[in-house]
Amino acid sequence: MTLPDSIPPVDWMTAAPTRSLLAALGAGGAPVRFVGGCVRDAILGLRPADIDLATPETPEVVIRRLQKAKLKAVPTGIDHGTVTAVVPPATFQVTTLRRDVATDGRHATVAFGTDWAEDAARRDFTINALYADADGRLYDYTDGRADLAAGLVRFIGDPAARVAEDYLRVLRFFRFHARFGRGAPDAASLAACAAAADRLDRLSGERIRDELLKILGLPNAADALLLMQQSGVLAAVLPEARFDAATLGRLITLQTAVAAGSQAEPEVWPRLALLLAGDSAAGMAMGDRLRLSNAQRLRLEGLLSLPPIDAAMLQDESAFRLMLYRLGAERCRDGILLAASRQQVDGDLAVARSIASTTWQRPVFPLRGADILAAGFAPGPTVSALLNELESWWADEGFRPNREACLQRLGDRVRLTPEDEG
Known part of the structure; x- marks a missing residue:
């Protein structure tokens, strides 16, 4: 297989912000090259998440050149030679060529240099040590193109x-x-x-x-x-993991089917919850160790606390609607997918139900706390307890009772309540 020496410059390489940045950095005559994942992705025809550049100029010179061109320079990692260039609407990471002086498995002390091959040698994988200039000419010091073509990391x-x-x-x-x-x-x-x-x-x-x-x-x-x-x-x-490849594979397949046709990517949280096998204590320990945010913890805990879902709940329409109401569309969908991945319910039915749940309109319970107070109850825990009781009755009735029927049920409930509770 003949490997290319260059690639046609893609849109992000020729966009106005990129051209402005290249002009500013190259004003002193020093070469500037794209590096790493953006070059790898351009070779593969993918759109990169980030655009990184490398130059033999020191960070101080890079900052001066950007400021002279009236471009914003942020010294985000200046000890390691990295300056963030802000050229609206884009941002770029510009890093001086370097070599490692000392490392401890977490941090590195670096020295700046001018040797491109030396800079490539300190990177992690061959496929991430590719460089390209503004014209698309490739520079490969570690045989990264061959490994990329062979699918070898x-x-x-x-x-x-x-x-x-x-x-x-x-x-x-x-x-x-x-x-x-x-x-x-x-x-x-x-x-x-x-x-x-x-x-x-x-x-x-x-x-x-x-x-x-x-x-x-x-x-x-x-x-x-x-x-x-x-x-x-x-x-x-992840010592808490109870990993089974087949089960996770089924979940990923189902998630992909549910997400088909939408712009959303399948979520990682049901996958992580599956690895934790519904163990909330394990989830809390993992959340502490991996420093999950509060929102991430709540999302994971909601998945780990889902009630069991079986085939009967999906095959009976009223039972399914009741489950939707009590869990909400998102948790219901998650629960179905997790149950299907464990083969507790049929996968095809799970997909159909999951898709249906995304468009289901949740019915509104006709009563409010004010109705309980109007019936003679004093403010306090009894109000919310009675409201929850009536809502459960209404849901068990398939959401059919209207406001008048719910008020009638409230009246019946008041007559059964001892006077000292009112």
Whole structure:
């Protein structure tokens, strides 16, 4: 296979903000190249999430050139040579060529340089060490193009050394193999990841969380997690997991079917809840360790506390509507998908019901707390308790009783209530 020496410049390479930035950075004559994931994705015909550039100019020079061109410069990672250039509506990361002086598995001390090959050698994977200039000419110092063509994700140089520089690279290996790999993983890279499993506790909870959620969001997350399980990495970062590849695979298939035709990506939270097997205590422990936000904790806890769903609840229309009302459309859909992935209900029916639940209009209970007060009850816990009781009766009746019937039921309930409760 003949590998290209260049690629046609894609739209983000020729867009006005990019051209303005390249003109500012190149004003002193120093070369500026796109680097990393954006080049890899351009070769594959994908749209990159971020645009990174590299230059031999020092961060101070980069900042001066941006300011002279009246572009905003933010020293986001200046100790490591990174400046964020803001060229509305886009932002870019501009990093000075560098080499590692010292590393401890989490942080690196770097020295700036002018050697492109040396800069490439300090990166993680060959497919992430690709460079391209403004005309699309490629610069490949680690055979990344060949690995990309072969679907091979491998560390640059000695895998053990690359992993020891930053242990997060272990999780990144599984994510990138799941995204770009084909066939068996690179044996030496996988072995280095397995050997480092007992050192992943050196990573912060936030870094593990972010990488784990990215892995769970992949279409073939089940395969990635299986590799992680077999290598001992999954137990190291998620000891609460009760992982079964077939079950997670079914959930991903069902989520994909439900999301078909919409712009939304399938959610990772049902996948994580499935790994925790409904164990709320495990979810709390994991949430603390991985520093989940309050919103993330609430979302996960809602999934872990879902009541059991069986086939009878889906096959009976009134039972299904009652479940929708009590759980809400989102939780109902999640519960059905989780039950189907565990083969507790039929998968095809689960998809149909899940889609139906997204458009179902929740009926409105006709009574309010004011109606309870008007019936003679004093403000307090009795009001909400009686309102909940009446709402449950109304729901059990298939939401059919109107306001008059609900008031009649309230009147009957008042007559049965001892006077000292009023």
